[in-house]
Amino acid sequence: MKKVNFKYFPFIMIALLTSSAVAQSDEFVQQLWKTYPQFKEESLTQRRIQHQDLQPLIEKYKQQPGFNVHQVGTSIEGRSLNLISIGTGKTNVFLWSQMHGDESTATMAIFDIFNFISSDKFKVEKAALFKNVTLHFLPMLNPDGAEVFQRRNALGIDVNRDALRLQSPEGKTLKRIRDSLAADFGFNLHDQSKYYNAEASANPATISFLAPAYNYEKDVNDVRGNAMKLIVGMNRELQKIIPGQVAKYNDDFEPRAFGDNIQKWGTSTILIESGGFLNDPEKQEIRKLNFMAILSALFSISNQDYKTLDINDYEKIPENDSKLFDLKLTGLQYELLGKTYILDLGINNLEISNGKNEYYYRSQIADQGDLSTNHGYKAMDFAGYKIKPGVIYPEILENSKDLEKLDFSSVLSGGYSYVQVKNIPKDENHTNYPVQIVSADFKIPAQLSVGSNPTFFLEKDGKVEFAVVNGFLMDLKDIDISIKNGLILR
Numbered sequence: 001m002k003k004v005n006f007k008y009f010p011f012i013m014i015a016l017l018t019s020s021a022v023a024q025s026d027e028f029v030q031q032l033w034k035t036y037p038q039f040k041e042e043s044l045t046q047r048r049i050q051h052q053d054l055q056p057l058i059e060k061y062k063q064q065p066g067f068n069v070h071q072v073g074t075s076i077e078g079r080s081l082n083l084i085s086i087g088t089g090k091t092n093v094f095l096w097s098q099m100h101g102d103e104s105t106a107t108m109a110i111f112d113i114f115n116f117i118s119s120d121k122f123k124v125e126k127a128a129l130f131k132n133v134t135l136h137f138l139p140m141l142n143p144d145g146a147e148v149f150q151r152r153n154a155l156g157i158d159v160n161r162d163a164l165r166l167q168s169p170e171g172k173t174l175k176r177i178r179d180s181l182a183a184d185f186g187f188n189l190h191d192q193s194k195y196y197n198a199e200a201s202a203n204p205a206t207i208s209f210l211a212p213a214y215n216y217e218k219d220v221n222d223v224r225g226n227a228m229k230l231i232v233g234m235n236r237e238l239q240k241i242i243p244g245q246v247a248k249y250n251d252d253f254e255p256r257a258f259g260d261n262i263q264k265w266g267t268s269t270i271l272i273e274s275g276g277f278l279n280d281p282e283k284q285e286i287r288k289l290n291f292m293a294i295l296s297a298l299f300s301i302s303n304q305d306y307k308t309l310d311i312n313d314y315e316k317i318p319e320n321d322s323k324l325f326d327l328k329l330t331g332l333q334y335e336l337l338g339k340t341y342i343l344d345l346g347i348n349n350l351e352i353s354n355g356k357n358e359y360y361y362r363s364q365i366a367d368q369g370d371l372s373t374n375h376g377y378k379a380m381d382f383a384g385y386k387i388k389p390g391v392i393y394p395e396i397l398e399n400s401k402d403l404e405k406l407d408f409s410s411v412l413s414g415g416y417s418y419v420q421v422k423n424i425p426k427d428e429n430h431t432n433y434p435v436q437i438v439s440a441d442f443k444i445p446a447q448l449s450v451g452s453n454p455t456f457f458l459e460k461d462g463k464v465e466f467a468v469v470n471g472f473l474m475d476l477k478d479i480d481i482s483i484k485n486g487l488i489l490r
């Protein structure tokens with residue numbers, strides 16, 4: 001047996017204790033992930049949530065022991081801003097979401113966290129948490145923007161550029177609450193473009209973090225350093241579930257932004273940005289990632305685990321990059337004025353709001369040319385395939401309802417992507433069919449260009465094999481009629 005060198009014994013003990021504490025908390029965080037379905041707030045199912053959707057939930061927590069609910073402000077259009085506080089600890093943590101009205105992922109996660117807190121599960125862990133910390137949540141800071149699912153508030157300003165001028169009641173409320181709590185930690189919860197990827201990879205930046213800078217020099221003091229360490233911890237947990245899909249948001253100092261100022265005012269501030277995730281348009285998977293990451297940080301603040309983490313690991317998180325498309329097609333042959341060229345196409349399916357809780361897609365060619373440094377949620381190589389413009393179906397239909405009678409497989413295989421309809425519904429802009437509906441005035445675009453709607457066929461050896469209609473790719477051997485994303489083009 002090797003003789004123990006007692007000179008190093010205390011250090012070995014510290015190392016063992018630290019690693020076992022980390023291992024234990026890791027296991028706990030994984031438990032949170034596994035048990036998430038029982039905490040999911042089932043009344044919130046999609047991103048277009050509004051102030052009225054939250055009120056019954058907030059009313060419920062007014063009655064719940066341990067929850068302190070106070071109206072702390074009012075939006076320009078008169079909607080209530082509520083602060084929900086839980087705990088008795090002396091460390092104050094302030095979390096606010098949806099300062100941008102169309103960024104609701106974390107708002108949904110906050111109500112999942114409330115269900116976790118009010119459940120009878122994890123009692124011992126929660127008792128320890130609330131002895132050490134008091135949590136203060138301000139969900140949906142910009143309810144007027146959320147009402148119409150837009151970034152800006154009713155004044156038409158970006159609340160996140162109002163930290164100094166403080167013209168918006170939403171921004172004033174945020175500042176007043178931060179100051180009155182003298183919060184030790186702050187969580188600034190947002191959504192970012194789904195087209196961000198983690199630098200030098202094809203992975204979407206599903207979650208991006210930032211410990212905002214508090215000056216142009218981007219200095220790191222203890223306040224910012226603690227935010228960085230908490231991010232290191234959250235990143236470590238997320239990597240187990242979405243390896244390579246975590247990035248770091250740009251850290252240029254923005255003197256008008258809240259995150260930067262709140263860091264400056266002495267609250268260790270963490271920005272969490274929910275980006276994109278394959279096949280998760282309503283961000284329900286990303287919501288779950290928020291639930292886990294935020295809770296892991298809150299427990300880490302409580303047991304002070306984060307202090308043992310290496311701040312240098314923060315710098316190792318890749319930066320956000322902006323190189324993703326929804327669909328990337330490469331190696332296409334494209335004919336222009338009698339000559340053939342090779343083109344890659346980057347296509348994005350842009351969401352267009354259509355009334356209260358609905359949207360449809362109007363796709364665009366986001367870029368064309370050599371796109372070898374870009375990536376796609378879906379990427380396919382079409383070397384050897386020729387782009388063939390779609391044409392208009394020879395039969396003119398009376399009403400759009402008559403499209404139901406068409407066999408779309410043979411329509412598309414015949415090279416027809418447009419169907420002319422006499423009576424086009426006035427206020428509608430999209431259809432539930434895999435073809436575009438057009439009026440008599442419609443002209444097929446002469447060529448592909450950035451910003452144009454991608455609708456064409458891919459032909460090999462004289463045979464049409466694939467269709468792209470409004471940016472959605474369909475294999476004509478196995479046509480998926482569930483793709484119902486045609487537009488009405490006048």
Ligand SMILES: [Zn+2]
Pocket residue numbers: 099100103190191
């Ligand atoms: Zn935002």
